[in-house]
Amino acid sequence: MILKGEKTILRSIVLSDAPRFVKWFADPEVTQFILAKRVTLVEERKWIRGLAKQKAKLTCAIDTQDGIHIGSIDFHKISKRDKNATFGIVIGDKRYWNQGYGTDATRVLIRYGFQKLKLHRIDLEVHENNPRAIAVYKRLGFKKEGVKRERVLRRGKFYDSIVMGILENEWRAKSK
Numbered sequence: 001m002i003l004k005g006e007k008t009i010l011r012s013i014v015l016s017d018a019p020r021f022v023k024w025f026a027d028p029e030v031t032q033f034i035l036a037k038r039v040t041l042v043e044e045r046k047w048i049r050g051l052a053k054q055k056a057k058l059t060c061a062i063d064t065q066d067g068i069h070i071g072s073i074d075f076h077k078i079s080k081r082d083k084n085a086t087f088g089i090v091i092g093d094k095r096y097w098n099q100g101y102g103t104d105a106t107r108v109l110i111r112y113g114f115q116k117l118k119l120h121r122i123d124l125e126v127h128e129n130n131p132r133a134i135a136v137y138k139r140l141g142f143k144k145e146g147v148k149r150e151r152v153l154r155r156g157k158f159y160d161s162i163v164m165g166i167l168e169n170e171w172r173a174k175s176k
């Protein structure tokens with residue numbers, strides 16, 4: 001699968017992507033905001049092999065338009081019955097932070113979710129101390145729906161996890 005944005009291209013993850021994930025997930029600055037932790041090459045290759053079998057998930061690599069692999073993006077817990085999914089993203093290569101890649105990739109996958117997967121709702125969780133991610137989600141129309149208090153423990157401190165969501169009609173109104 002290939003989805004094109006203005007700055008990014010989303011494509012299927014392949015085994016040769018594994019070493020980059022290993023490098024990115026060894027960086028606490030990257031992993032402090034996500035579920036993924038340090039992984040070995042063996043573990044990462046196993047994870048990639050398993051992706052194809054997972055029915056309720058859609059996981060893509062994020063490439064720049066020049067074909068540089070900078071991260072990954074996904075829907076997990078896709079519910080066909082309830083027409084919803086949970087969203088996640090990581091730009092693992094920090095040199096590409098704050099240049100609009102995250103916004104572009106998110107916009108592309110959200111559009112795919114609503115237009116092609118016919119979802120009704122997309123939600124996500126973001127740590128309270130991640131203003132960069134919160135800025136992206138707000139800009140694209142996600143609304144704060146709740147707070148899971150002190151949900152994550154990072155470097156000895158508990159942080160709230162903020163639940164955000166967007167409905168298909170809100171997305172359509174914003175995309176006009």
Ligand SMILES: CC(C)(COP(=O)(O)OP(=O)(O)OC[C@H]1O[C@@H](n2cnc3c(N)ncnc32)[C@H](O)[C@@H]1OP(=O)(O)O)[C@@H](O)C(=O)NCCC(=O)NCCS
Binds near residue numbers: 127132
């Ligand atoms: C979060 C992430 C996907 C965002 O992608 P990105 O390409 O860096 O983001 P963008 O450049 O599209 O947008 C970032 C916005 O945050 C803003 N921002 C950055 N630091 C900020 C801060 N400290 N406070 C407020 N806003 C901030 C930027 O100004 C920018 O907004 P602007 O374009 O209006 O100026 C990416 O940084 C990332 O993968 N980080 C590590 C993992 C992670 O946090 N994943 C998300 C988990 S919920």
